[in-house]
Amino acid sequence: MDFPAELKYTKSHEWIRVEADGSLTLGITDAAQDMLGDLVFCGDAKLGETLKAGDTACVVESVKAASDVYMPVDGKIIAFNDALSSAPESINSQPYTSWLLKIQPSDSADLSVLLDATAYQAALAAA
């Protein structure tokens, strides 16, 4: 199981990369894809909407179950990775390059709630 040190994480198994321009790139973690099994669908992204931390941002679905992907912080969804619509299995093979959403954080966004790789692994071990 892989946990790149340069990324941030949530307890609900999203990874977040803070870009140079302040925007966020979001996907689901290696542990998340492993729990879900083969991904077959992703979408229902709330593109252009401003959402609160914890709101459903989009959905990923495996052969086994549908799973909501949550907003890590307050913000606006500015992009969805359309390439994943036709190749959702790339989330299984490359979870950290298969990004789902790009988010512009709101002024109210609190990035300090995000976990680093060590804290995320500890949260996984405790689950």
Added chain:
Amino acid sequence: MPLKQTPLYASHFAAGAKLVDFGGWEMPLNYGSQIQEHQAVRTDAGMFDVSHMFPLDIVGPQAMAFLQKLLANDVAKLSQPGKALYSAMLNEQGGVIDDLIVYFRKPGSYRLVVNASTSATDLFHMQTLAAAFNVTIIPLQQQVAMLAVQGPNARDKVWQARPAWKAISAQLPVFFSVELGDIFIARTGYTGEDGFEIMLPAAEITALWKDLIAAGVQPCGLGARDTLRLEAGMNLYGSEMDQMISPLDAGMGWTVDTKTDREFIGRTALLASGQKHAFLGLKLLDKAVMRSHMKVMSPHGQGEVTSGTFSPTLNASIALARLPLIVKVGDEVQVEIRAKLYPAVVVKPPFVRNGKVLV
């Protein structure tokens, strides 16, 4: 309560299985990719540990009469030794206690395979009825293990692993069984592909498993088992039917034999109620996945998905559904998925047989 393990537990663990609690049994969900396992069965050969299922023998001079009372299908159809029959076992209200396969071994001797989750209920129901017949019920799970080897190349690979079995099973017709000592080989399955279901002494299954892996047979978990059976249009007890559901409303009308005046349990209730729902397949026309209990909207009223999944063969979501009686193949309906409606077309299952898409 600790989970029960089959004799192959250590082999699953060694093969990297993701193990889950399946009705009290610790069983493999997959060994990596469920979709790859599914494709292996459609194109080559895969194997499933089904030792959690519950085989039992019914023997005695009144075995046939007993089964003719117990089962909605008529074992009188089993005229040749080895022949198998799929049947529902009903309660007095006409609900389904279980679905099962019965194999005719010889006059006065039958073997049944019932579901794991219902085995205690089934056994109680059978023993209660058996008091009125000269029969003995012999549960076999302690000593017998079961392996399903399925796929277009499954039989060849079984013979490669066990050359001694070829002579007795090479000419075995579909839905027949044959025995070699305490090895029981049936040309049956739950995938829509050719292959065998094999019962053998529990102590011998690990060696067979290893030899089949060496012959190139892919270990497959419960995940692939479910997508394969759904593509094959086969029912799962607890999803498509249960004690409250009539077999006529679960696509099992063809297994209910009322051609003679045989008084099987549930007959009177079934004939009085008749069929109330259509039971058909759905193919989703949009990208999303149908799941059990989702609502189906039709111009004639509401229905319900009984099982839904993503079909790797069709690359689309498929489902079995109970629908208003008037709904027909070719109709378009709407399925409610996460508070949104998605269009689906009504089709006649099976969706896939012998590697070919049929819808």
